[in-house]
Amino acid sequence: MRAAAxxxxxxxxxxxxxxxxxxxGLLDGxxxxxHWRWCDRLAERHPRARVVPNVLYAGAGAVWTSAGxxxxxxxxxxxxxxxxxxxxxxxxxxx
Numbered sequence: 001m002r003a004a005a006x007x008x009x010x011x012x013x014x015x016x017x018x019x020x021x022x023x024x025g026l027l028d029g030x031x032x033x034x035h036w037r038w039c040d041r042l043a044e045r046h047p048r049a050r051v052v053p054n055v056l057y058a059g060a061g062a063v064w065t066s067a068g069x070x071x072x073x074x075x076x077x078x079x080x081x082x083x084x085x086x087x088x089x090x091x092x093x094x095x
Contacts, residue, residue, distance in 0.1 A: 001026060005062040010079050014072040018065040022046035031058040032065040 001024050005011045013021045018034040019042060021027050027049035034042050036053060043051040052058045057066040057075035066075035077092050 008062060010062050010064065010082075012059075012064040012066070012075060012079060014066050014075070015068055018042055019045065021063060021065065022049055026063050027065075030060050030063055032063075033058040033067045034065060035068045 001011050001021065005026055011021065011026065013034075015035050016038055018027065018032055019038075021032070022042065022045060027046055029048060029050065031050045031052045032042070033039065033052050033055050039051050039053040042049065055067060056071040057064060057078065059065055064075055064079065066072045073095065077095075080087055080091060081089075
C-alpha cells in the first residue's frame with residue numbers, strides 16, 4: 001500500500017479499513033475518517049492522523065478513507081471523478 005500511494009496511485013479504505021491504512025503509516029498528518037462508531041478508537045490508535053468524524057469521506061493526495069457503507073459509494077465516485085469526470089457523472093446517474 002505504501003508503494004502504491006508513493007507512486008501516485010489512489011489508495012482508499014472503506015469503513016474500518018482506515019485502521020489498516022493507519023497501521024501502514026499512511027494516515028499520518030492526513031485527514032481521515034471511518035464509521036462514526038470507530039472514530040475515537042482510530043484517533044487513539046493513530047494519534048498522528050487527523051480523524052474527522054461526521055463526514056462521508058476524507059483524505060488528501062493519494063490516500064482516502066470513507067465513513068461507512070453508504071459513504072463508500074460516494075468516495076469511489078469521487079475518486080473516479082478526479083480522473084474521469086464524465087465517467088463519474090454517468091456512474092452517479094446510474095446509481
